[in-house]
Amino acid sequence: MEHNIATRCIHGTNERDKNEFYGAVTVPIFQSATFAHPGIGESTGYNYTRESNPTRAELEKVVASLEGAEDCIACSSGMAAIGLALELLEYGAHVICSEDLYGGSVRIFQTIGESRGLHFSYVNTADAAAVESQINKDTRALYIETPSNPTMQITDLAAMKKLADKYQLLLIVDNTFLSPYFQNPIALGADIVVHSGTKFLGGHNDVLAGFICTGRKDLAEKLRYTYKTTGACLSPFDSFLVMRGIKTLAVRLEKQQENALRIAEWLKQQKKVTQVYYAGLPEHPGYEVNKRQARGYGSMISFRTDTEATARAVLERVKLISYAESLGGVESLITYPMLQTHGDVLPEVRERLGITETFLRLSVGIEDVKDLIADLAQALS
Numbered sequence: 001m002e003h004n005i006a007t008r009c010i011h012g013t014n015e016r017d018k019n020e021f022y023g024a025v026t027v028p029i030f031q032s033a034t035f036a037h038p039g040i041g042e043s044t045g046y047n048y049t050r051e052s053n054p055t056r057a058e059l060e061k062v063v064a065s066l067e068g069a070e071d072c073i074a075c076s077s078g079m080a081a082i083g084l085a086l087e088l089l090e091y092g093a094h095v096i097c098s099e100d101l102y103g104g105s106v107r108i109f110q111t112i113g114e115s116r117g118l119h120f121s122y123v124n125t126a127d128a129a130a131v132e133s134q135i136n137k138d139t140r141a142l143y144i145e146t147p148s149n150p151t152m153q154i155t156d157l158a159a160m161k162k163l164a165d166k167y168q169l170l171l172i173v174d175n176t177f178l179s180p181y182f183q184n185p186i187a188l189g190a191d192i193v194v195h196s197g198t199k200f201l202g203g204h205n206d207v208l209a210g211f212i213c214t215g216r217k218d219l220a221e222k223l224r225y226t227y228k229t230t231g232a233c234l235s236p237f238d239s240f241l242v243m244r245g246i247k248t249l250a251v252r253l254e255k256q257q258e259n260a261l262r263i264a265e266w267l268k269q270q271k272k273v274t275q276v277y278y279a280g281l282p283e284h285p286g287y288e289v290n291k292r293q294a295r296g297y298g299s300m301i302s303f304r305t306d307t308e309a310t311a312r313a314v315l316e317r318v319k320l321i322s323y324a325e326s327l328g329g330v331e332s333l334i335t336y337p338m339l340q341t342h343g344d345v346l347p348e349v350r351e352r353l354g355i356t357e358t359f360l361r362l363s364v365g366i367e368d369v370k371d372l373i374a375d376l377a378q379a380l381s
């Protein structure tokens with residue numbers, strides 16, 4: 001029987017033989033680069049850690065189970081996973097992407113992707129007609145973030161799946177912002193799901209990791225082959241840390257979301273805050289679509305201040321909240337997307353999306369919400 005997702009965070013698919021690993025309740029760290037062969041041409045199932053490792057394999061099973069994937073590969077970072085996804089595309093392929101993607105994704109597309117002969121169009125993927133109008137004879141993939149980073153636009157994944165079927169495109173979704181706890185793109189038709197495991201899955205701002213998941217055997221085979229060839233694998237120790245993080249994914253995300261909703265509502269009432277972007281607010285333009293396709297709205301909030309001076313003062317004055325890149329962990333973090341995560345996005349694109357000097361992004365952690373609000377209040381005063 002398949003268990004509920006909160007249970008699968010802790011026990012995975014529960015296929016493990018209880019006597020395996022001497023009955024250890026926690027999967028041990030197999031800190032070994034190589035595995036001896038029992039005989040000529042024989043294998044224990046593991047040969048060399050770049051290809052596979054028992055600790056990492058357990059983590060991969062857990063994430064595959066959470067995402068409802070046929071296979072999931074654990075990479076050394078989210079960018080390594082996105083790099084693997086790009087390897088599925090042939091020279092000359094055209095990709096349509098959400099217009100406000102994680103800045104690192106834009107960077108890899110515009111540099112390594114373009115130099116490999118790939119072409120990218122950045123479109124508001126919340127508008128399916130706009131996406132369809134950009135499809136040409138070379139288009140091979142749609143690359144979606146929903147909610148998007150950092151303006152929290154919601155893309156209708158069912159509408160993207162329809163286009164993917166009609167034009168035979170690969171549907172790739174970066175599911176970092178909601179994590180598999182709140183959203184499962186494969187069930188909605190995605191071919192590939194990528195994650196920065198550094199964020200909600202790891203959850204403690206102490207490890208870098210990435211995942212690439214697929215529901216398709218043919219793609220899994222190609223990805224596994226490229227993975228063992230290029231070598232951006234997650235170490236056994238880091239696999240252990242992410243697995244430990246995932247055990248509390250359900251409780252962390254429920255608390256983070258509850259805190260985020262309170263903070264978003266509080267921010268709306270502040271006179272120095274002119275706009276709040278949060279998928280959990282009913283007035284958010286993507287609220288209904290998100291509600292239909294996800295089980296929650298997460299804990300990422302962006303907001304706009306009245307002046308650049310206010311935005312800078314917030315970054316300089318927060319005490320409990322750290323002014324730092326990254327997101328999704330138990331600690332609340334605030335960033336200045338214009339200078340940090342989106343520094344490599346073209347200025348005219350940033351301007352169009354409103355990622356300006358008054359725009360801040362907040363990742364809400366699990367601290368007491370009253371303390372978080374008090375910190376923001378003194379920083380905004």
Ligand SMILES: *Cc1c(COP(=O)(O)O)cnc(C)c1O
Binds near residue numbers: 176
């Ligand atoms: C952080 C992030 C990435 C990159 O992941 P790393 O683990 O930092 O390499 C990709 N996509 C999104 C949405 C992210 O937030």
